Amino acid sequence: MNTGASNFVEGVDWVFKLLFGISAFFLIVITAMMIFFVIRYNRKRHPKAVQIKDNMALEITWITIPVIIVLFLFYYGFSAFQPMIWVPKDAMKVKVIGKMWQWSFEYPGNKVADTLVLPLNRPVKLDLVSVDVIHGFSIPAFRVKEDVVPGKNNYMWFTPQQTGNFEIFCTAYCGVRHSYMGTKVRVVTPRQYDQWLASVKVASEEPGGLQVLKKNACTGCHSLDGSKLVSASFKGLYGKTETVVTNGTERKVKVDDEYITTSIYEPDKDLVSGYSKGIMKSYKGIVKEDEAKMIIEYLKTLK
Numbered sequence: 322m323n324t325g326a327s328n329f330v331e332g333v334d335w336v337f338k339l340l341f342g343i344s345a346f347f348l349i350v351i352t353a354m355m356i357f358f359v360i361r362y363n364r365k366r367h368p369k370a371v372q373i374k375d376n377m378a379l380e381i382t383w384i385t386i387p388v389i390i391v392l393f394l395f396y397y398g399f400s401a402f403q404p405m406i407w408v409p410k411d412a413m414k415v416k417v418i419g420k421m422w423q424w425s426f427e428y429p430g431n432k433v434a435d436t437l438v439l440p441l442n443r444p445v446k447l448d449l450v451s452v453d454v455i456h457g458f459s460i461p462a463f464r465v466k467e468d469v470v471p472g473k474n475n476y477m478w479f480t481p482q483q484t485g486n487f488e489i490f491c492t493a494y495c496g497v498r499h500s501y502m503g504t505k506v507r508v509v510t511p512r513q514y515d516q517w518l519a520s521v522k523v524a525s526e527e528p529g530g531l532q533v534l535k536k537n538a539c540t541g542c543h544s545l546d547g548s549k550l551v552s553a554s555f556k557g558l559y560g561k562t563e564t565v566v567t568n569g570t571e572r573k574v575k576v577d578d579e580y581i582t583t584s585i586y587e588p589d590k591d592l593v594s595g596y597s598k599g600i601m602k603s604y605k606g607i608v609k610e611d612e613a614k615m616i617i618e619y620l621k622t623l624k
């Protein structure tokens with residue numbers, strides 16, 4: 322059986338080593354020849370340069386050898402790539418949604434999670450969709466990477482072969498918070514996977530306000546549990562007294578419906594003290610008024 326964190330590690334690493342080996346070989350040969358020529362054909366030793374023209378043997382050699390090398394690399398490169406596009410029929414499906422600036426993972430039965438959890442040794446097909454700009458989905462430990470393009474249905478598949486946590490990165494620069502698009506894939510035993518899946522809430526069972534927050538990736542910057550992400554947590558926000566800067570003057574406001582509505586539509590108007598403008602964009606035209614109300618109702622419950 323293959324070793325490595327996924328079934329593609331061996332094939333990809335072999336092609337990489339081959340390419341690296343060939344490059345290293347030529348680096349050494351070319352450098353050695355250069356040094357040799359500099360000494361051998363130095364002007365003191367070889368005062369008069371000779372023009373070499375129409376040397377058939379030489380021309381055939383420098384055409385044939387590179388062509389053979391390139392075909393050889395193509396063969397190995399293609400044979401490592403080909404299995405990546407042929408998805409096994411029994412592969413389990415997970416939908417990966419990329420948005421600025423968060424990944425979410427939709428499992429069958431409308432269950433949504435923000436880390437990717439997968440069972441060991443079971444082929445999985447990831448359908449890659451983007452709701453805004455081009456993102457890139459990459460799991461370096463698995464040697465897989467694919468663009469996530471709005472309006473296009475890209476996919477990838479692999480079989481995880483080791484339990485543990487592996488990094489997921491966005492590899493297409495997608496805006497100011499691009500670097501926050503990191504998350505993890507957690508590979509567990511099939512039993513742990515079943516237990517985990519049973520514990521994931523079905524999206525439609527969650528409070529409406531929470532669905533709105535997740536849909537708009539607010540939770541990428543504001544946590545729900547008191548931990549600090551890019552900005553303050555939503556926990557305990559409603560009703561507290563906040564220090565904000567309005568038109569350059571600091572003032573104290575009570576967090577109520579109106580303040581939250583202003584924060585969503587004109588985030589730079591009442592700027593929370595200590596933050597600079599422009600980190601949070603305005604959600605005018607994105608979060609509808611009734612959705613803003615749902616958010617407010619939900620924030621009230623986060624004591």
Ligand SMILES: [Cu+2]
Nearest residue numbers: 456491495502
């Ligand atoms: Cu991205």
